[in-house]
Amino acid sequence: MDNNNWTSVSHFVLMGMSTRPEEQIPLFVLFLFMYMINVSGNFAIITLIISSPRLHTPMYIFLGNLALVDICFTSTTVPKMLQNIFSSTKAISYMGCLVQTYFFICFAALENFLLAVMAYDRYIAICHPFRYPMILTRMLCSQLVAVCHVFSHLHALLHIYFMGRLVFCADNKIPHFFCDLYPLMKISCSSTHLNTLMIHTEGVIVINGALAFIIVSYACIISVVLRNPSAKGKWKAFSTCGSHLTVVAIFYGTLTWVYFRPLSSYSVTKGRILTVMYTVVTPMLNPFIYSLRNGDIKGAFRKWISRIQT
Template sequence: MEKGNQSGVSVFILLGLSDEPEQQRILFFLFLLMYLITVLGNSLIILAISSDPCLHSPMYFFLSNLSLVDICFTSTTIPKMLNNHITKNRTISYIECVTQLFFLSWFGGIDSILLVSMAYDRYVAICSPLHYRTIITPRVCTFLIVMPWFWACGNALIHTVSLTQVSFCGHNEIPHFFCDPRALLKLACSDTFFNDLMLYTVGGLTTFLPFIGILISYMHIFIAILKISTTTGKQKAFSTCGSHLTVVCLFYGTIIGIYFSPTSTHIDQEDTVAAVMYTVVTPMLNPFIYSLRNKDMKGALRMIIPRKPGFTL
């Protein structure tokens, strides 16, 4: 194969979400607000869990790591987008684009695999509560946290290295607000069969295997919940899983819909808007989803958030 970028394309142009100046100003403040909420909300989750000894359990250990990854995941795309709005310069260099793609794939993959680790934790807690401490040991917990980082890193390296072998010709406009892999491959003037294969096989494994693992876990969880005799017990079990299940639906629903649905044969405005869901909206909503329905998290947040008289969390 030819060495990537031999054609002389040194920069790409990110077309973003709109060409209208008025809409661009609105989008700038909207994305800035969402980014600040994402960073602040997830940082508060990490601070609350680390400062409250009552939350030093595997479930909250997974949650704090998910919050950290969400901050990193959003930070790979939004700061560049905001900078482009401020400077009125939509260009991104070839090196920056490849780097952004690597970190986007890495943190997105970690997010995906962490969700299945959290599903397994909930499966053991509900289906084998008496053996929970002997199964989810500190060693197992550490493995379920560290493994996603290495697995996702390998996946991101495959996509990134294979992209560097692609040649780009005159077309350099990316109809997106970040370096989306499918959008980049549309601009290539060399054969992209291997890249497409990697996108749908290696990338698919990082998406579908965790998703299948989550489905299997929740099948066993729902069966176990149905066997609970008391209504209170069922409600408690459902509330334990409800937040995680909501995040799973938001995250996997948009990714599978964009990259793996039969109709995803072209890049259009709808795909770009849908990408906002998993790169911006889901990381922003995660702190609210996990804290508003969790009494322990609410209590920990009350301890670290200054309150005005009459304000309740």
Template sequence: MRTGMRSHLTFQNHLPGIPITSPFHTSRGLTPMEPRNQTSASPFILLGLSEKLEQETLLFSLFLCMYLAAVVGNLLIILAISGDSYLHTPMYFFLANLSLVDFCLATNTIPKMLVSLQTGSKAISYPCCLTQMYFFHFFGIVDSIIIAVMAYDRFVAICHPLHYATIMSPRLCGLLVGVPWAFSCFISLTHILLMARLVFCGSHEVPHYFCDLTPILRLSCTDTSVSRIFILIVAGMVIATPFVCILASYARILAAVMKVPSAGGRKKAFSTCSSHLSVVALFYGTTIGVYLCPSSVRTAVKEKASAVMYTAVTPMLNPFIYSLRNRDLKGALRKLVNRKITSSS
């Protein structure tokens, strides 16, 4: 009789819609029917950007080029700023940190997708999925806050030029960069702890090319209301609030610039801010659409298109946006390349 019951329970655990019990639970003395607080041992399947095999070669080539451009561009920005003492100012300090975050953000998602496209293996284990999710949100939150910090830096430089050196002291600059990293670590860890409570059953296919919160939550067969509420709270803190601060900063900057008597001075001020405004439009235009728009207007295709913008396109374009419009940075990049050529010859 007991043998029959064990067989029935084992068979029942493999029925669709019922979570598969991890072997770690039975080793701790739990029976297969007892509730558990973690997901099954089954890996997730990342379906990627397209399910058509004939498009995979094109996607691989496209994203490989984008990733290489992002890596080379952002590393050159970091090396140029660190190697030129003339650029050791708050504005370029924040730019170097933004380049570092963009490099890490792209590296967290694109290489895994390239490997999947090349090998055809779309599976990702649950621990690896949580790890990728943690670092994606960690670097994404830091990215959002640093962009807002750069807007504040431009506000002080244009609206309070005589007090700029006093206000933007090395201590304040360190805090404006260090606090976002610490805050992001806490928020991202909370996301992961909430995800670890969920149970996943049925399909493990994720209609995305990396592990993001929203697509994974849709696969859970348990209540995800706490995680969804936390996502909205975090989105308000790290997306909506910095975006409003940026708009307020640039409203003050615009008012100050319009008071400049010379056309050359106005042009120089607008040129200084135009690069940063381009980055703001690219980053916040996509993240707001993913995390703050109602779920009724979001689709898997729109989510993937927006994710491509802030994980691949923005990290690739940022170095070009800042270097092409900045004479000092272009000069530092030329010095860096010339030193490398001279040292290798």
């Protein structure tokens, strides 16, 4: 970065979800509660998958990775937000802001890729059930997860490179609870054309590419299921996909609404609320969505409880 592009601010001020003093304690309690549920619920999923040999299959390997990503995703933003609620300065350093943005983008992209991989897993399991063990081997699962990590970090590095080129002048107040892309671009005193272009091109390709892959996978699944004459077989097939489709709808719906629109039409208030949906609420709900309708997870949980009691 050349000297002309160095920022003139040493830190930013995260304004949080609300500036009203009477709302600070309720917000702290609410987000702390959701964060604890997220961490404990996803940690329980990871523990069950590791401790139960029956769950050492591709479907649950991907689910375990998704649970770990959900913990990391929320931990990127919520602890700092909770700290700032009772902080007099609500400050975050310039470098700390970029680091937070980097990991936020990285874990969001990683969740995006894992949801696509999980759709591929369901496609193979339902459309090619007899070849499933031969296609999705443990080696291939490890390679798919590794590729997801590599592409997520490259995606985040690209956006952080362009964020690092922005100049920030007198205004260092971010009307958000973390260093999100659009709120940072809103307060920059330099051109954000390249940043917006990257979000609307590379970002669209990454997010919509994975979403298109998921849609095609489920189109093939639905086609195969509808040809199944057994009503019981149809219900069993759809029940294994319902949880995943619920997560996909919430995640991509809110993500698309926040980012894939012109910067000029970005609403800070709506952006904050919708960002909470996919950064806090969805990761918190994932353990319940995947476990309440999953007989294997519930069976492993009952066995784990019985071992503890004995």
